[in-house]
Amino acid sequence: MSDSSAVLSIRELVKVYDFVPVLRQLDLDVAQSDCVALLGPNGSGKSTLLRLIAGLIKPSSGTIEIGGWQMPKEAAAVRAQIGMVSHQSLLYGNLTARENLVFFARMYDLPKSERDDRIAALLEQVGLSRRAESLVRTFSRGMQQRLSIARALLHSPHVLLFDEPYSGLDQDAAAMLDEVILRTHQDGQTMMISTHLLERAQRVATRVMILNRGRVVLDQSAAAIAEHQLASVYARAIADNGVVKDSTPASPVTEPAS
Amino acid sequence: MAQAKAKDIAQEPTATPSLLRILTLVTVLGVVVALVFALVIAGTDIEQGEVQRIFYVHMPAFFGAFVAFGATVLGGVMYLWKRDPKWDRLAVAGVEVGFALALINLITGSIWARPIWNTWWTWDPRLTSEAIMVLTYAAYMMLRAGIDNVDTRRRFASVYGILAFATVLLVLFIIRVRDDTIHPTVVGNSPQNAQGSFAATSGVVGALMVGLLVWGLIVPVTLMWYRIRLENMLDWVNRKKMEVLSA
Amino acid sequence: MKTGFWQVTFAVLRKDMLAEMRSRELLSVMGLFALLSVIIFSFALELDREARETAISGVIWVTVAFASIIGLNRSMNSEREQGNFDALLLAPVDRSALFLGKFLGNFLVVLLVGLVLLPLGTLLYNITLIQPWVLLILVLGIFGLSSIGTLLAAMTAQTRARDALLSIAMLPIVLPVLLAAVRATTSIISNEPIENWITWPQILLVVDLIYLVLCFFTFGFVIEE
Numbered sequence: 001m002s003d004s005s006a007v008l009s010i011r012e013l014v015k016v017y018d019f020v021p022v023l024r025q026l027d028l029d030v031a032q033s034d035c036v037a038l039l040g041p042n043g044s045g046k047s048t049l050l051r052l053i054a055g056l057i058k059p060s061s062g063t064i065e066i067g068g069w070q071m072p073k074e075a076a077a078v079r080a081q082i083g084m085v086s087h088q089s090l091l092y093g094n095l096t097a098r099e100n101l102v103f104f105a106r107m108y109d110l111p112k113s114e115r116d117d118r119i120a121a122l123l124e125q126v127g128l129s130r131r132a133e134s135l136v137r138t139f140s141r142g143m144q145q146r147l148s149i150a151r152a153l154l155h156s157p158h159v160l161l162f163d164e165p166y167s168g169l170d171q172d173a174a175a176m177l178d179e180v181i182l183r184t185h186q187d188g189q190t191m192m193i194s195t196h197l198l199e200r201a202q203r204v205a206t207r208v209m210i211l212n213r214g215r216v217v218l219d220q221s222a223a224a225i226a227e228h229q230l231a232s233v234y235a236r237a238i239a240d241n242g243v244v245k246d247s248t249p250a251s252p253v254t255e256p257a258s
Numbered sequence: 259m260a261q262a263k264a265k266d267i268a269q270e271p272t273a274t275p276s277l278l279r280i281l282t283l284v285t286v287l288g289v290v291v292a293l294v295f296a297l298v299i300a301g302t303d304i305e306q307g308e309v310q311r312i313f314y315v316h317m318p319a320f321f322g323a324f325v326a327f328g329a330t331v332l333g334g335v336m337y338l339w340k341r342d343p344k345w346d347r348l349a350v351a352g353v354e355v356g357f358a359l360a361l362i363n364l365i366t367g368s369i370w371a372r373p374i375w376n377t378w379w380t381w382d383p384r385l386t387s388e389a390i391m392v393l394t395y396a397a398y399m400m401l402r403a404g405i406d407n408v409d410t411r412r413r414f415a416s417v418y419g420i421l422a423f424a425t426v427l428l429v430l431f432i433i434r435v436r437d438d439t440i441h442p443t444v445v446g447n448s449p450q451n452a453q454g455s456f457a458a459t460s461g462v463v464g465a466l467m468v469g470l471l472v473w474g475l476i477v478p479v480t481l482m483w484y485r486i487r488l489e490n491m492l493d494w495v496n497r498k499k500m501e502v503l504s505a
Numbered sequence: 506m507k508t509g510f511w512q513v514t515f516a517v518l519r520k521d522m523l524a525e526m527r528s529r530e531l532l533s534v535m536g537l538f539a540l541l542s543v544i545i546f547s548f549a550l551e552l553d554r555e556a557r558e559t560a561i562s563g564v565i566w567v568t569v570a571f572a573s574i575i576g577l578n579r580s581m582n583s584e585r586e587q588g589n590f591d592a593l594l595l596a597p598v599d600r601s602a603l604f605l606g607k608f609l610g611n612f613l614v615v616l617l618v619g620l621v622l623l624p625l626g627t628l629l630y631n632i633t634l635i636q637p638w639v640l641l642i643l644v645l646g647i648f649g650l651s652s653i654g655t656l657l658a659a660m661t662a663q664t665r666a667r668d669a670l671l672s673i674a675m676l677p678i679v680l681p682v683l684l685a686a687v688r689a690t691t692s693i694i695s696n697e698p699i700e701n702w703i704t705w706p707q708i709l710l711v712v713d714l715i716y717l718v719l720c721f722f723t724f725g726f727v728i729e730e
Contacts, residue, residue: 017407017409018407018408018409018496018500019268019496019497019500019501020500020504054595055594055595056591056594056595056729056730057730058730075597076507076597076598077597079595079596079597080597082595084591084595086588086591088587088588088591089587089588090587090588090589090591090592090595091587091589091592092520092524092583092587092589093586093587094524094525094527094528094530094583095520095523095524095527099520099523103516103519103520104592104596106508106512106513106516107508107513107516107593107596107598108508108596108597109508109509109512109597135527151592338723338726387680390677390680391677393677394677394678397670397673397674397677400666400670400673400674401660401661401664401670401674404661404664404665404666404670405663405664405665406665409730410663410730413726413727413730414660414663414664414727416726417656417660417723417726417727418657418660418674420719420723421653421656421657421678421719421723422677422678424678424681424715424716425677425678425680425681428680428681428684
């Protein structure tokens with residue numbers, strides 16, 4: 001994980017909401033082969049971190065660099081390198097799956113000649129080819145979430161971000177989502193996934209990062225954590241941080257709305 | 259670092275600066291002097307009688323509201339540009355002071371209209387547009403109250419404060435485009451059907467000038483200064499509260 | 506790196522029109538509201554011909570204003586429901602292009618409702634509303650309503666009171682537009698000579714342009730931190 005190979009690097013990132021620091025002096029490098037699971041209690045700053053990387057909110061200070069472009073100075077260039085899947089589908093219910101993808105292809109300026117092939121390939125990848133012409137509002141949560149991944153992958157982003165992708169999914173749908181995530185990662189896609197589901201994180205991630213009170217309290221390769229050990233590692237990491245005497249005020253329990 | 263950042267958001271409240279103390283004194287004296295000019299020095303209007311004297315407060319109060327709402331536009335533009343909360347404090351001070359002065363303007367106008375137009379209120383274009391202007395700034399305050407996140411609140415309020423100024427301009431220009439108003443014009447020719455115009459003698463001009471200086475400039479500036487300090491103090495208290503809660 | 510301005514504008518416009526053609530959510534609600542409003546006014550006002558001539562333009566414009574508020578709320582909520590605003594902001598696009606796309610969509614839908622209102626008013630009030638000048642005023646007035654409306658709806662969609670706040674925030678600011686539109690319409694349908702009212706369309710045009718420029722440049726501040 002040296003600097004030169006990092007797709008995404010973050011330096012001294014600070015985000016303050018309503019006088020409360022949510023992220024404090026965060027440093028982070030993500031390598032091309034990483035699938036980072038971002039864990040942590042509510043309000044630890046997971047969601048804020050992903051939204052900052054995606055350029056949806058602006059940092060109070062610090063830098064974010066993706067593929068050599070800096071945020072927020074070269075925001076448009078950075079945005080072109082980022083795909084995001086959120087707990088909301090970010091899709092239009094009154095359009096079909098294909099129409100949704102065509103719309104976002106236009107927004108990302110995909111060449112017309114490649115567009116249809118790309119969309120067909122992505123629908124195949126997320127297992128929705130047969131439902132391409134159905135309205136998205138008729139889709140189940142799981143199908144919407146998979147289509148969401150296709151939307152996020154349209155423009156071949158350098159980094160794919162998932163913000164609580166499992167929320168609202170049942171076991172089967174979550175397993176199917178896992179499969180899509182794993183397959184996408186095998187294709188060489190860099191990913192960051194925020195979740196509070198430890199077993200899901202352990203299944204898909206190559207690297208585990210635990211955030212607490214706006215700081216990274218643990219950053220390890222997933223292989224280094226033995227199976228079924230993540231829960232205790234997680235508990236220890238959170239608890240340790242609680243003991244550390246802290247002069248700066250910590251974030252409140254609830255995630256501030258942005 | 260995070261600490262330093264938070265400190266920029268609100269300054270620690272200080273004791274009232276001496277310039278503000280002096281200004282307060284000047285304001286109080288100014289109001290008294292303006293009243294003396296209006297009630298004693300200016301001659302009684304032949305047509306309208308004593309009630310005409312209310313004009314020396316009425317018209318300058320609108321001017322003061324104009325200045326305050328103008329400060330809101332300035333604060334809004336500067337906040338969107340610099341993102342420094344102090345500009346938003348100026349904007350909110352402008353709205354509240356302007357709102358108060360516009361109410362004074364409406365009420366004094368109403369008292370004057372009772373004997374002159376024989377009614378407290380009439381749906382005259384200028385009166386109606388001014389009522390709408392006051393409601394616009396009431397909407398501004400409701401908009402502020404409806405947003406929890408302070409940054410969002412400041413951004414939206416800045417945009418709305420700029421747009422709302424359109425209604426102030428409407429009040430000013432409506433007399434030029436709607437000739438059916440009965441409201442007299444102070445600058446330029448009154449419309450033909452204006453009821454209650456009067457001639458500008460030297461006593462009238464003197465009282466009006468003093469009134470404009472006091473109500474149109476000194477009063478809004480002093481009040482806004484106090485309001486800005488109050489808003490700063492609120493931000494400061496909020497910040498302290500959040501620090502204690504999250505410690 | 507940025508996607509072309511007009512490409513984004515028309516992508517957003519096409520997306521909104523396609524969704525609207527499919528669901529007719531906006532048109533059905535707004536159209537029904539407009540119909541009800543005109544009928545209720547005609548009952549409530551029970552007018553003779555002369556009074557109708559002065560009242561009809563007020564009825565038409567009040568109806569258009571409220572119908573547009575209903576439509577704007579729906580249109581913005583569709584962007585908020587699934588977090589679609591975020592999806593738009595994630596893309597490397599000009600924020601003002603997003604505004605223009607949303608604005609044009611709202612403008613066309615409200616204009617369609619306005620165009621239905623004219624024959625309806627002609628029928629119910631027995632006054633010829635289908636005249637070239639009335640059409641021009643309709644286009645200009647709805648243009649102003651939609652630009653301010655699009656900006657403010659994007660704002661109020663992010664507040665607690667939402668729908669209620671939009672009418673309170675929007676009506677006073679669009680008053681110059683409504684005023685000019687009502688006055689012009691009244692004069693035109695009473696067949697007054699053109700020099701009596703030609704200033705109104707001119708004022709309308711100026712106000713429209715000022716509002717469009719203001720909204721165009723402030724929209725970015727409203728949807729993005």
